[in-house]
Structures are given as C-alpha cells and as structure tokens.
Amino acid sequence: MSLYAKTIRELNDKLKQKEISAVEIVEAALRRIDAVETRIGAFRTVTSDSALAQAKAVDAKIGRGEPISPLAGIPGAIKDNICTFGVPTTCGSKILAQFVPPYNATVMDRLAAKDAVIIGKTNMDEFAMGSSTENSAFGTTRNPWHTAYVPGGSSGGSAAAVAAGEAIWALGSDTGGSIRQPAAYCGVVGLKPTYGRVSRYGLVAYASSLDQIGPITRDVTDCALVLNAIAGYDPQDSTSVKADAPDFTAALAAGVKGLKVGIPREYFSPGLSDNVRAAAQDAIKRLTAQGAEIIEVSMPHTEYALSAYYLIATAEASSNLARYDGVGYGHRGSGNDIIAMYKKTRTEGFGEEVRRRIMLGTYALSSGYYDAYYLKALKVRTLVKRDFDRAFEQVDVLLTPTTPTQAFRVGEKVNDPLAMYLEDVLTVPINLAGIPAISVPCGLADGMPVGVQFIGKPLDEATILRAAYALEQSGEWQNRIAPAGEV
Numbered sequence: 483m484s485l486y487a488k489t490i491r492e493l494n495d496k497l498k499q500k501e502i503s504a505v506e507i508v509e510a511a512l513r514r515i516d517a518v519e520t521r522i523g524a525f526r527t528v529t530s531d532s533a534l535a536q537a538k539a540v541d542a543k544i545g546r547g548e549p550i551s552p553l554a555g556i557p558g559a560i561k562d563n564i565c566t567f568g569v570p571t572t573c574g575s576k577i578l579a580q581f582v583p584p585y586n587a588t589v590m591d592r593l594a595a596k597d598a599v600i601i602g603k604t605n606m607d608e609f610a611m612g613s614s615t616e617n618s619a620f621g622t623t624r625n626p627w628h629t630a631y632v633p634g635g636s637s638g639g640s641a642a643a644v645a646a647g648e649a650i651w652a653l654g655s656d657t658g659g660s661i662r663q664p665a666a667y668c669g670v671v672g673l674k675p676t677y678g679r680v681s682r683y684g685l686v687a688y689a690s691s692l693d694q695i696g697p698i699t700r701d702v703t704d705c706a707l708v709l710n711a712i713a714g715y716d717p718q719d720s721t722s723v724k725a726d727a728p729d730f731t732a733a734l735a736a737g738v739k740g741l742k743v744g745i746p747r748e749y750f751s752p753g754l755s756d757n758v759r760a761a762a763q764d765a766i767k768r769l770t771a772q773g774a775e776i777i778e779v780s781m782p783h784t785e786y787a788l789s790a791y792y793l794i795a796t797a798e799a800s801s802n803l804a805r806y807d808g809v810g811y812g813h814r815g816s817g818n819d820i821i822a823m824y825k826k827t828r829t830e831g832f833g834e835e836v837r838r839r840i841m842l843g844t845y846a847l848s849s850g851y852y853d854a855y856y857l858k859a860l861k862v863r864t865l866v867k868r869d870f871d872r873a874f875e876q877v878d879v880l881l882t883p884t885t886p887t888q889a890f891r892v893g894e895k896v897n898d899p900l901a902m903y904l905e906d907v908l909t910v911p912i913n914l915a916g917i918p919a920i921s922v923p924c925g926l927a928d929g930m931p932v933g934v935q936f937i938g939k940p941l942d943e944a945t946i947l948r949a950a951y952a953l954e955q956s957g958e959w960q961n962r963i964a965p966a967g968e969v
C-alpha cells in the first residue's frame with residue numbers, strides 16, 4: 483500500500499521503526515496531489531517547500547534518537563479559514579484573496595509543537611457558508627468517489643483531500659455541520675468538538691457562538707490523535723472551556739457493551755433517503771450485536787432547529803462580516819466617498835450566498851424584527867438544548883444519520899438555497915446545543931459513501947469516539963482511499 487494511503491498511526495509506527503522517513507511520506511503525498519488534484523480541486527495552496535523542510539527537521543530528530551509525537555512528520559491539510567502565519571488564508575472569498583495572516587491560529591501553534599507537517603490550505607464555501615463547496619470564489623471541489631458529485635461543505639476541500647489520499651489528516655470547521663456532512667459525503671471520519679473544547683483563536687469567524695474547529699481523518703483512532711493535539715484551554719479565546727482534555731485514544735477500544743445508545747425518533751423522518759436509512763439501521767444492528775442497549779427517545783423541538791440556526795447564524799455573520807470594509811485589510815473597491823467605497827468593496831468582494839446571509843441577518847437583527855426573529859430563535863435554541871439534556875438523562879450517546887441523503891450532483895442544488903439548507907437538518911441542532919458529535923463512515927451504497935453520527939454529552943468526546951470506533955471495527959470500512967477520478 484502506498485504511503486499516502488496509510489493512517490497516522492501506521493505511519494508513526496514506521497517512522498519509529500525507521501522503516502521510512504518523514505520526507506518520503508511528504509513526497510508520497512505531494513506525488514498523489516500531482517496525480518489527482520486537477521480532477522479534485524481540494525487545495526487553494528500547496529505548501530510543498532515548507533512541508534519538506536518540516537519533514538526534514540523530523541527526520542533529523544529521529545536521527546538524533548529523540549522521541550517523536552504521534553503527528554510528527556505526518557502531512558495534514560488545513561481549511562482556508564484557519565490563520566496560518568505567512569500562508570494565504572482566503573476563506574474561499576475574493577475579499578480575502580490577498581490576505582496573508584501575520585499570526586498563527588492557536589491550533590496551528592499546537593500542531594507545530596507536535597511537529598505535524600502542513601501540506602496545504604483547502605478549498606471551502608466562502609466564509610464557511612454552504613454545504614457543497616460550490617460557494618467558493620475559486621472553483622468547486624469534487625467528490626473523490628465520483629467527480630460529478632459534490633464533496634459536501636463547507637470543509638469540502640479538507641474532506642476530499644483526506645479521502646483522495648492527498649493528505650493523511652485535515653482540519654475543518656463546523657458551524658452547522660461543515661465537518662460532519664463533508665466527512666459523510668467523502669467516506670471519512672469528522673468530529674465537531676464541544677463548543678469551547680478547541681480554541682477558536684485565529685479561526686475566521688462566521689457565527690461565533692456555533693463555530694468549532696475539528697479533525698477530519700481516515701479512521702477513528704487518527705481522529706482521536708488529532709483531537710489530542712488541538713484540544714485544551716486557551717486564554718486567547720474567551721469562550722474556551724477550562725477543562726483538561728483527556729487522552730482521547732485511551733478508551734477507544736473499551737467496547738459498547740452496556741452502553742445506552744439513544745435513537746431520536748425525529749431524526750428518522752420520511753425525508754431520509756433509503757440508503758441513509760438502511761445504513762443507520764445497519765449501524766444499530768451492529769451495535770446491538772456488540773451488547774449496546776438501544777433506547778428510542780423523542781426530541782420534540784428538532785423540527786424548529788433549522789430555522790433557528792439560519793436566523794442565529796446569519797445574524798452573527800452580519801455582525802462578524804461588518805469588518806470587511808476595505809479599510810483594515812482585504813480587497814478594497816474604489817469610490818468617490820467612503821460609503822461608495824464600502825459598497826463597491828463589499829459588492830465586488832462577497833459572493834451571492836454571503837450577501838444573501840448578511841442581508842437576512844441584518845434584517846433579523848433590525849429594530850422591530852429583533853424580538854420576532856432573533857430573540858425567538860434564541861428561545862428555540864434553549865428548547866433544543868433542553869431536548870438533548872433530557873435525552874442524556876436516559877442515554878450515554880445518541881445515534882442518527884449524519885445527512886438526509888448521500889452526496890448530490892454538482893449543480894443540482896446550487897440555485898435552490900432552501901434545498902441546500904435542508905441538508906443541514908440533522909447536524910445543526912448539535913451546534914445549537916454546543917455538544918460534540920462525530921460522523922463515521924458506514925460503507926458505500928450505490929458506489930457513494932454514507933455516514934452515521936454519534937452525538938455526546940458536553941465534553942464527552944471520549945464516549946462518541948469509543949462508540950464510533952466499535953462501529954468502525956465491526957464493518958469492512960477502514961481507511962479506504964477514494965479512486966479520485968482514476969480508472
């Protein structure tokens with residue numbers, strides 16, 4: 483098996499045994515990028531030179547007999563809304579096309595401390611607004627399982643890069659499903675941590691009360707390894723949780739015997755595709771066979787979560803995106819006075835979906851509508867959260883499909899924003915509640931991946947990882963590399 487097709491854990495073993503070098507791993511990934519990237523379009527920037535330099539430094543460490551961390555020398559890809567010192571961070575937007583951050587996001591410093599190699603920055607829906615990566619100002623990323631299909635979004639570039647073998651692991655961000663949904667569409671693992679578990683310092687804000695950075699990997703063990711590197715309190719982020727992060731690999735193999743797995747009735751609505759429903763039912767069967775206790779639960783406010791999300795997220799976006807005015811940084815349009823300049827800058831710089839959301843959010847926050855829309859949405863958010871609290875009085879984790887359908891065709895929903903928003907119906911309640919969730923592959927149906935989602939109690943990533951690991955080990959799906967358009 484080629485080096486690019488291996489997991490973090492396998493590569494780390496080989497490095498420690500001195501069977502291979504970190505430079506060889508990075509070269510294998512770069513060759514894979516050369517071979518498939520024209521068909522996939524996962525990357526905005528490939529940082530070959532610095533990746534090779536980082537790999538050389540790791541090889542030198544190994545040569546000196548120093549111990550190495552699990553991520554040392556292993557190439558990963560970073561979503562283009564996470565600030566990387568000296569490397570462009572465009573957010574998929576024309577307005578930030580020339581932006582080169584003068585600082586690192588906290589997660590980048592933490593990865594550097596572990597000697598992880600960064601191989602590039604990945605394509606995304608503009609400002610993380612979307613579910614297909616078709617909203618990028620720089621072209622659409624393709625699903626490596628079938629290039630006529632979308633990879634999901636907004637972290638579509640990160641999920642596609644990992645699925646196609648262009649990176650061994652990646653970081654995405656998840657405001658309403660943007661890690662889990664593309665992970666499900668691309669047949670990889672994606673985890674959204676508890677709000678506050680991973681620092682948001684240096685993550686370009688979309689909706690600050692919902693955004694979280696998290697790992698996208700080929701298997702559950704790798705997911706735990708990346709989470710280990712990035713989780714933990716950060717004084718630079720005022721919403722960071724002051725809680726120690728455990729070693730997330732410690733309890734992975736403890737099994738699910740006696741684990742209480744809740745199945746929320748409302749997540750199995752008639753809108754699910756047959757393949758998705760069958761995959762979730764298969765997952766339930768496999769967990770039962772391993773001794774998990776399946777308990778049906780009800781979460782009555784689920785149906786209101788999507789509307790509340792699209793009010794709260796757009797309201798926060800309208801405020802967060804006010805900073806792109808052509809003055810401090812980013813694209814600047816021309817105009818005879820300052821108002822004309824603002825207008826030109828923002829009209830030229832933002833794409834259609836971002837403009838739509840700024841307008842929706844500004845409307846929802848405006849006086850006279852604030853109580854009717856924004857405030858009401860916040861109340862719904864509390865009710866959604868309460869549904870989860872109640873469910874977790876009875877069960878340890880919840881199991882649902884990740885998405886109502888599998889990946890759709892490029893172009894299929896691009897002119898129908900509502901149809902696109904509906905893709906998020908099973909993922910946004912988790913962001914509203916601030917709790918952790920993981921999407922794990924559950925095989926292929928009609929040649930395309932399907933994912934299921936485990937949802938956990940606040941700060942209990944360990945238990946959803948354990949459940950996901952048990953499911954992964956019970957199936958044949960482990961570390962599959964997508965053909966990426968090759969025949």
Ligand code: GLN
Nearest residue numbers: 610611612657658659660
């Ligand atoms: N698809 C959702 C949206 O467009 C979620 C995006 C995200 O999680 N960043 O808002």
